[in-house]
Amino acid sequence: GQNIDQPTEMTATEGAIVQINCTYQTSGFNGLFWYQQHAGEAPTFLSYNVLDGLEEKGRFSSFLSRSKGYSYLLLKELQMKDSASYLCAVMDSNYQLIWGAGTKLIIKP
Amino acid sequence: GAVVSQHPSWVICKSGTSVKIECRSLDFQATTMFWYRQFPKQSLMLMATSNEGSKATYEQGVEKDKFLINHASLTLSTLTVTSAHPEDSSFYICSARAGGQVETQYFGPGTRLLVL
Secondary structure, three states, rough: EEEEOOOOOEEEEEEOOOEEEEEEOOOOOOOOEEEEEOHHHHHEEEEEEOEEEEEEEEEEEEEEEOOEEEEEEEEEEEEEEEEEEEEEEEEEEOOEEEEOEEEEEEOOO | OOOOEOOOOOEEEEEOOOEEEEEEEEEOOEEEHHHHEEEEOOOOOOEEEEEEEOEEEEOOOOOOOEEOOOOEEEEEEEEOOOOOOOOEEEEEEEEEEEEEOOOEEOOOOOOOEEEO
């Protein structure tokens, strides 16, 4: 079966760095996405990785290792507004998104 | 970036009535649209995938006669929840994908449905 695993909840301090991990097992791979979702809102796109390595975009970076079925989202210089759920999703061989359950990130002052 | 709108953003209805939710791609042609449902504190659950001009493909466990999807044009898809019941209360989100851009889905803002 297809499976996406990520931690349910994480807590970090304002100004710090946090890494949210995601492991996956899917039928085929056409890229991995990270989305941010604030409570009561729809997801917003953060990043897309299809090749191994690190993609940096401002305070957010995303890493992919296809051989390990592993990705992480790195958030630097955390701000209170970064408190949200972070969803990992993999596009399978049919170009369908397989979603993780999301990681709720709590930022403390 | 590409914009997807949903209407209405909030709807409250009585049990047994039908509710229609619209999803529009405002500045691009969406060959494929997706309908998701999200219950509190849970992840997105794909309900169905619709391609313009053809019947929607429903995920296992989703009743196609209850959740009617119409993708009549390249910019509009509708989801009709027929004979809604309280357990249908949820957050319904659509997303749209432009032709040739399989890696990109643009999400609408979502519609919160409350069935009394």
